[in-house]
Amino acid sequence: MSQTTTMKLLTIVTENLLKEQIITLLKEHHITGFTISRVEGEGSRGVRASDWEGPNLKIEAIISPKELSKSWNESRPSSSTTTPLSLG
Numbered sequence: 001m002s003q004t005t006t007m008k009l010l011t012i013v014t015e016n017l018l019k020e021q022i023i024t025l026l027k028e029h030h031i032t033g034f035t036i037s038r039v040e041g042e043g044s045r046g047v048r049a050s051d052w053e054g055p056n057l058k059i060e061a062i063i064s065p066k067e068l069s070k071s072w073n074e075s076r077p078s079s080s081t082t083t084p085l086s087l088g
Helices: 018-027 066-074
Strands: 006-015 034-041 056-063
Touching: 006 018, 006 066, 018 056, 056 066
Parallel strands: none
Antiparallel strands: 006 056, 034 056
């Protein structure tokens, strides 16, 4: 009999500028398998005016709900004035 495990899809859409910071954060949380795609889109702020900052990226990882919850709790902003990059 096969056993199934429920997993969660973590999707992050970001500017190319934050790519290395997000990869570092994922690896710090032992998320070592992920896919990075260049993406385009339009939203409430409209279309990007230029591509000088590089393309938008979509980073996807399949992780367990337990790992997602643990990563979220560890990455939540503290009471300091800066807000750390979080997985939430």
